[in-house]
Amino acid sequence: MTNEAKAASPAPISTTTTGEQFIYTIYIRTTAEKLFAALTQPEFTAAYWGGVTHDTTWKPGSPWALKLPDGRTADAGEVIEYDPPRRIVVSWHHQLSPELNAEGVSRCVIELEPFGESVKLTVVHSLDRHESKFLQAVSTGWPAILSSLKSLLETGEPIAPPKPVLDKK
Amino acid sequence: MDADLVFRALADPSRRLLLDRLFARNGQTLGELCEGINMTRQAVTKHLNILENANLVATRRRGRDKLHFLNPIPIHQIADRWINKYERVQLRALTNLKQALESSEGEDQ
Numbered sequence: 001m002t003n004e005a006k007a008a009s010p011a012p013i014s015t016t017t018t019g020e021q022f023i024y025t026i027y028i029r030t031t032a033e034k035l036f037a038a039l040t041q042p043e044f045t046a047a048y049w050g051g052v053t054h055d056t057t058w059k060p061g062s063p064w065a066l067k068l069p070d071g072r073t074a075d076a077g078e079v080i081e082y083d084p085p086r087r088i089v090v091s092w093h094h095q096l097s098p099e100l101n102a103e104g105v106s107r108c109v110i111e112l113e114p115f116g117e118s119v120k121l122t123v124v125h126s127l128d129r130h131e132s133k134f135l136q137a138v139s140t141g142w143p144a145i146l147s148s149l150k151s152l153l154e155t156g157e158p159i160a161p162p163k164p165v166l167d168k169k
Numbered sequence: 170m171d172a173d174l175v176f177r178a179l180a181d182p183s184r185r186l187l188l189d190r191l192f193a194r195n196g197q198t199l200g201e202l203c204e205g206i207n208m209t210r211q212a213v214t215k216h217l218n219i220l221e222n223a224n225l226v227a228t229r230r231r232g233r234d235k236l237h238f239l240n241p242i243p244i245h246q247i248a249d250r251w252i253n254k255y256e257r258v259q260l261r262a263l264t265n266l267k268q269a270l271e272s273s274e275g276e277d278q
Contacts, residue, residue: 021196023227023238122227143245159249 021126022139026146027118030153035112035119036085038153048148048158058082064090072096077105087111092125100134103127121146171223175243178223183208184216188225191239198234 028035038044042053051069056062060082066075077091088110094100106127113120123146125138144159152158178184190202203213217237220226227240252260 021238023195023229023240024242025224025227025240026242027224124229139241143242146242147245147249 019126019128020130020132020135021124022135022142024123024142024146026121026150027115028121028150028153029118032085032112032114032119034153035121038149039088039110040084044152048152049145058088064092066092080107085112094134100137103129103132103134106132106134106138172243172247174223175225175247178219178225181216181219183212184220187213187216187220188239191226191237195238196229196236198236202237 030038038048040054040058045053046069052074053067054064055067055073056064056079058064058079060079062079064077064079065073068074073095075092075094077093079088079090081087081089088108090108091105092108093105094103104127106125109122109124109126111122111124113122123142125135125142127135148159186206187202190206191197199210199214199217202217203210206213208216217226221228224243225240227238229236229238
């Protein structure tokens, strides 16, 4: 696919042979600018992600954290790339469960690509490790979050906000 | 996403087998997906294209390899369409019960 090749060409996602990754793609009828805002701004993320917000300035090299509605930090890391409205890369280290924390730092790449009257959103979450429990947990979260985001942008209503990823009490 | 494309893609047992194989191990090349499967390379390529058009499979390049990944988003959307959020816990319990009973039966035989 030429679109695929184009999207991947600036900085291909490193698919390691030693690790594991999940890829999610979803087509959303909106503009790249609106989608990018929805991915980064707290008033949007809180609406489709069950109150979760990013705590960061989005400046490359600056800290990044995912905050739960109760103020706890679910995940923390660093902004690696921030290229509106095309691409975000963060290092992502789970903080709440000691078991998942011990698996180390994952990498999350978010790409936006105009596709006709829609935008193709791709999320790649990877970790240098096999049979990662963290990625298993994340993989149950992303489809719900992205479906809710799509619904919010296309209809103005999020799907019943999914529980924050890994929010185990 | 066109729901018809998703249902048509899922209607074929060969394509469901390919999705099962990606579910078991994500990120395979065409060559890996062809191993130990009773389908020609051309047939696998054709089925992968249909799955990709339905957004059930996502691909990334790694060097010269094209890796295929199961993209569960359209299946999630099907579930969102017909499964009420309050039913999910009960459905999970029933599914687990079925799996537990059927797998222990298998061991007895």
